[in-house]
Amino acid sequence: MNVFAVEGLPEIEPGDDIAALVEDRVELGTDDVVCVASTIVSKAEGRQAxxxxxxxxxxxxxxxxxxxxxxxxxxxxxxxxxxxxxxxxxxxxxxxxxxxxxxxxxxxxxxxxxxxxxxxxxxxxPEDPTASAQRLHDALDAPVIVTDTSGRPFRYGQRGVALGWAGMPAARDWRGRLDRDGREMGVTVQAVVDELAATANLVTGEGAGGTPVAVISDWEFGDFDGSDDLFREHEDDIIRAALKEWSYAGD
CATH class of the missing domain: 3.90.1660.10 (CofE-like domain)
Structure with missing residues (x-):
């Protein structure tokens, strides 16, 4: 696949039309995936405080x-x-x-x-990043992922993650497919919107670069069942349950 940052975007102000600003700078194909940093979505939606x-x-x-x-x-x-x-x-x-x-x-x-x-x-x-992604998807006629950077348990450093998405499923399901040894896979569900968000983050950067939108082309979801389940439900999130029982005790 190919990934590039959209150059020349201005400082985003409340009410700005992000889709129009992107379309002015790049010609999108319907198979392209547009990754938009949540910072500019928030700015356009007046989420400064x-x-x-x-x-x-x-x-x-x-x-x-x-x-x-x-x-x-x-x-x-x-x-x-x-x-x-x-x-x-x-x-x-x-x-x-x-x-x-x-x-x-x-x-x-x-x-x-x-x-x-x-x-x-x-x-x-953004108050509802998936609704934000849907509006951008409707305007751009291409899949859209609203991204942010987030830390990871058990590891140092941050990586891009998806907050909202539209025009494509969040995950593709490998369950029921065979591995190279003929064994049927039973648990693998690949969170592709997070993987694409992290890919986009490699070219958009984190600091003063001013490139908050990336386009990913020549990537295909493939012939998989799709799912929009990304955030775990309370009842099957054992880490969340453990954190509720834990309190900080200092050194």
Missing amino acids: DLADFPAGDRARAIADTIGDIAGEQKDPRFAQAVLEESEELLLEAPFMLAVTRFGHITVNAGIDRSNVPDSDLLLL
């Missing part, structure tokens, strides 16, 4: 004090309040806030960004 918008309650102040004590520096309780308001629940309150977003993604600080937000303190994730 200031800390003053989140007056801290008692729980936020307690969380900020605890994390501040652990880190050895003062933490702004208004930021903790913003995380609480953007979350369905917190799985961890210390040594950092691990939040379940309202659309099912689990990430540190509810994915709230404090970089590349020129006119505000904070940039919140």
